[in-house]
Amino acid sequence: MVLTNEIIKEKLNEKFPGVLVEWGEPYGLLTFRAPAELNMKVMQFLYDDETLCFRFLTDLTGVHFPDRKGEELSVVYHLHNLKDNIRLRMKIYVPVERPDVFTATQLFSAANWMERETYDFFGFNFVGHPNLIRILNVDEMDYFPMRKEYPMEDPTRVDKDDEMFGRGGTIV
Amino acid sequence: MDVSEKLIFPGQKHETADGGILITKLDDAINWARANSLWPLVFGTSCCAIEMMSAADAKYDWSRFGFEVARATPRQADLIIVAGTIVMKMAPVLKRLYDQMADPKYVIAMGACTISGGPFFYNTYSVVKGVDHVIPVDVYVPGCPPRPEALLHGMIALQEKIKNEHYFGKKAEKDK
Numbered sequence: 001m002v003l004t005n006e007i008i009k010e011k012l013n014e015k016f017p018g019v020l021v022e023w024g025e026p027y028g029l030l031t032f033r034a035p036a037e038l039n040m041k042v043m044q045f046l047y048d049d050e051t052l053c054f055r056f057l058t059d060l061t062g063v064h065f066p067d068r069k070g071e072e073l074s075v076v077y078h079l080h081n082l083k084d085n086i087r088l089r090m091k092i093y094v095p096v097e098r099p100d101v102f103t104a105t106q107l108f109s110a111a112n113w114m115e116r117e118t119y120d121f122f123g124f125n126f127v128g129h130p131n132l133i134r135i136l137n138v139d140e141m142d143y144f145p146m147r148k149e150y151p152m153e154d155p156t157r158v159d160k161d162d163e164m165f166g167r168g169g170t171i172v
Numbered sequence: 173m174d175v176s177e178k179l180i181f182p183g184q185k186h187e188t189a190d191g192g193i194l195i196t197k198l199d200d201a202i203n204w205a206r207a208n209s210l211w212p213l214v215f216g217t218s219c220c221a222i223e224m225m226s227a228a229d230a231k232y233d234w235s236r237f238g239f240e241v242a243r244a245t246p247r248q249a250d251l252i253i254v255a256g257t258i259v260m261k262m263a264p265v266l267k268r269l270y271d272q273m274a275d276p277k278y279v280i281a282m283g284a285c286t287i288s289g290g291p292f293f294y295n296t297y298s299v300v301k302g303v304d305h306v307i308p309v310d311v312y313v314p315g316c317p318p319r320p321e322a323l324l325h326g327m328i329a330l331q332e333k334i335k336n337e338h339y340f341g342k343k344a345e346k347d348k
Contacts, residue, residue: 136261137260137261137298138260145297150297
């Protein structure tokens with residue numbers, strides 16, 4: 001039997017009736033939203049179930065939506081079933097004031113560095129992570145640079161003008 | 173520029189019956205020795221390093237000009253070619269490498285990232301906006317990345333600089 005998105009969706013809805021929402025299949029990739037407190041329950045089920053068998057964490061990253069009150073921060077998991085070569089995407093949302101997310105390190109060792117990176121740039125608090133410290137940015141950094149309130153470009157820079165790069169600027 | 177001229181020892185030769193006498197200035201002799209045997213530190217942080225490796229390899233072969241012995245330790249290197257973007261996290265490491273090099277030591281800033289933070293990253297939070305914020309630079313080689321010929325030109329320009337240094341006499345006092 002070939003594992004399809006329909007089967008995965010059916011099995012998930014059977015195990016977690018009514019809690020998984022916002023189903024979609026952009027470019028054929030099954031996508032859904034799970035409650036933040038159930039993230040590990042769902043992933044453990046996806047891991048353990050004999051037919052689903054999602055035992056590879058491809059990616060784990062964060063997104064910041066400053067306009068979505070109460071669910072400003074999102075963690076996106078990409079899981080891979082290596083046996084049937086099928087992937088899925090799971091999203092959870094947490095408020096920016098209290099960005100607590102259960103860690104995936106007990107299930108996937110690969111989550112260790114990915115969660116450190118996501119913490120580094122977005123400031124998630126991965127509850128239960130064995131070593132939640134910055135991984136890419138300098139240790140002294142006191143903010144989370146990928147959050148939208150920080151401008152993409154350095155606003156203190158005055159010695160370079162966009163005009164010199166052929167894209168507008170202050171020199172007329 | 174005629175490179176073969178650079179290999180001639182600076183000074184005057186006086187032929188004698190069984191050989192010859194060479195008269196030169198100590199400054200010139202020291203500079204000649206230093207300029208023609210610059211050992212670069214193996215240091216590359218991004219795409220410029222690829223061009224630097226190309227300059228070192230068979231096709232461009234910087235050993236023709238006295239750079240053949242690239243060293244993997246700063247304690248044996250005379251020259252650091254900063255080839256690539258330097259981020260805030262790398263800056264203290266670069267400073268430490270520079271401090272560990274023995275005098276006299278020279279720095280070539282290769283490429284736009286090293287000179288000014290780069291054409292892409294110049295306004296980001298994580299990139300040092302020019303390596304001269306961290307260590308003093310002798311020669312700047314612009315480009316993104318500069319071709320190996322450009323790097324060789326920069327290295328030969330550094331040799332020119334070294335050959336005009338003064339350690340003794342009134343000129344040395346002036347230099348200080």
